[in-house]
Amino acid sequence: MFAAELIACENTLKGIKNKGLSLMIIDKISWRMPSVWRPGWRTLVDDTLHVKEKDLSLAHLVSYVLKVRVKGQNDVVLTNAFFDTGSTCSFISEALMQRLNATGHETNLNIRTISNVTEQRKSSVIDDIELSHFDESNFIALGQLFSNKCIDIDVSNIPTQKDVDQFHEFKDVVIPRLNQEVGLLIGKDNFALHKPLEIVHGPDEYFACALCKMCTEVVDSIQNEKPEFSPNREIFMERVNKSIHLTTDGHYEIDLPFKNPNVILPKNKSHAEQRLEYLRRRFLKEPDFYNEYKSFVKDMIDNGYAEKVNNSGECDGKTWYLSHHGVRHPEKKSLCVVFDCSAKFSGLCLNDVLLQGPDLANNLVGVLARFRKQSVAIQGDIRAMFHQVKVSEPHRDFLTFLWWRNGDVSQPVVCFSILFGTICSPSCANFALKRTAEDNKEDFSESTVNAVYDAFYVDDFLDSIPNAEEAIDHVKNVKNLVSKGGFEITKWVSNDRAVLLSIPEEHRAKDVKGLDLSVDDLPVEKALGMIWDVEQDTLCFHVKRKDKPATKRGLLSTINSIFDPLCFGQPVLQPMKVLIQDLCRKKFDWDDPIPPELKKEWLKWFSDLPKLKNFNVPRCYTPKDFGKIIDIKLHHFSDASEKSYGAVSYIRITNTYGQVHCAIISGKTRLVPLNGSTIPRLKLCAATIPAKNDAFLKKELKLPISASYFWTDSTTVL
Known part of the structure; x- marks a missing residue:
């Protein structure tokens, strides 16, 4: 039929796609067609399709509109696509053809309308059109498309973010904004694109279904390229950019990027009180643990990373109480207090209602590659980076936690608020750091500004400079620039002693403090997880051999314990990856003992593994x-x-x-x-x-x- 034969959809079509997710709000199933066909359509259902209304299942009737990327021979454009399982063919609008500069040979197309009347029209057959998700860059080829003057779908029926935000069941759905007409109609001749992978049910008759992916293979490349655009990124960046501002104390403040700005949260104070009571009982049993925990929280308050809340009441769903617990670092053995933004109450947690934000960190391999360019290497670390970016005051009640007055468990419980520490903290902190460079670029040299953009991986700073004199100035300038945003770089390390002497001892790395730089060897440090022998200026491996069972799980754990982002050690590691794949091919379970012949190979490799410590590569x-x-x-x-x-x-x-x-x-x-x-x-x-x-x-x-x-x-x- 014209415009995809008989179009089945909701009374008000609200279809949207977010990373393969379609949201459809179903009030009742009805038939939708051009207005001139509407009179008497119900009486024609049986005669036209030879089916009864009761036979029409949701799977056969649902249609939806998605934002997509369309690729022609020369161009890639954005448009809306109407996915319709009731159409035997797929169509492209003439307007979209012009945007793609697409042409095709003419043909006569027989169109059967809802009145069971067959019309013959001239249409162009378009080949070589590819389609991808709105926020992906992998394309799949479509079959033949037939041209039509337009795709008769009212864009006013496409939903907005406001339509979705009212339902927390669809908390991960973000509506991409695209001011375009519907340019494609995808029929059942491309049926694989309609297949749902997952259905998520909401309240009443609302539901969401995850569609099949547009591509059959994802190629993982060394650069791990980020998508050019995603709706999540657009909304996050818009909200953060609008709210960020520099306070009088020299730190940036940012609103929490809620998916729904008018979010209402349940009252969860009772849950936080239960968790605090569990902590109190543990403190009484483990005095050392209590003293470390109390000291950590005291340092947070003294450093301004947390503040006392005067009004501790829960009001209008705008307060959320964070539970907290202690985690001990596996290598440093120091205790860290973690505020649990993922703790659920009534099926909801704080992270559920926040946009995570895009990955704004530089590529790790790229930072390491630039770290090796010049002869003088410098490395530093931003002190408590996430705590240097504060949440704006109206949103601080969402980050409330309970603690005893003066840390004394016999005293009354009072409320404090941390100033950051949610799922969006990495994105917000990286955004604030880059904003610091942007806001102050007129006051510093181009090399200094570029260093802030390019030489950081989250809070780690790694750079290389041609000589010591330039490196000393570079360290000073980068420190001054980031301080404009409230950031402080400490734990400085360099392979040049003149550079280290120019840095105050209290700002040097722990293993460098107290060294006699005229005599003592420089230490071995970690550089983004790799081992950097600063004295020899080489990159090497740290092999900490732990006995693991000779199972697939034990083998994989051992291999993954060796961090090798630049793949220097792959000639050593790859044979064991092949062995693990062989176990997978033979259907071995994770904890099944491996065969004797493979175990012998494994044990020989395991005994030789410490030799990897003798291998090194010059840093420069x-x-x-x-x-x-x-x-x-x-x-x-x-x-x-x-x-x-x-x-x-x-x-x-x-x-x-x-x-x-x-x-x-x-x-x-x-x-x-x-x-x-x-x-x-x-x-x-x-x-x-x-x-x-x-x-x-x-x-x-x-x-x-x-x-x-x-x-x-x-x-x-x-």
């Missing part, structure tokens, strides 16, 4: 006193076997004397699929890794790279 790409660099090239190598495939990237540097030096940058490995593949195909898969890595490295290194070379021994790839 260039040797000391290499001189002025006049040319930089990248060389990428890839290969594959029947068990795994991978690639490695090198930087090739030439100085003014014509001397050449090569250094490894990073690598990447993959296991073959469980069902196997052909060697030529795996060689092609291996070749895709350096192709993506080359673009990533050029973007992250920010070096004048003159050329890139890709090496393979496969004629298929060539």
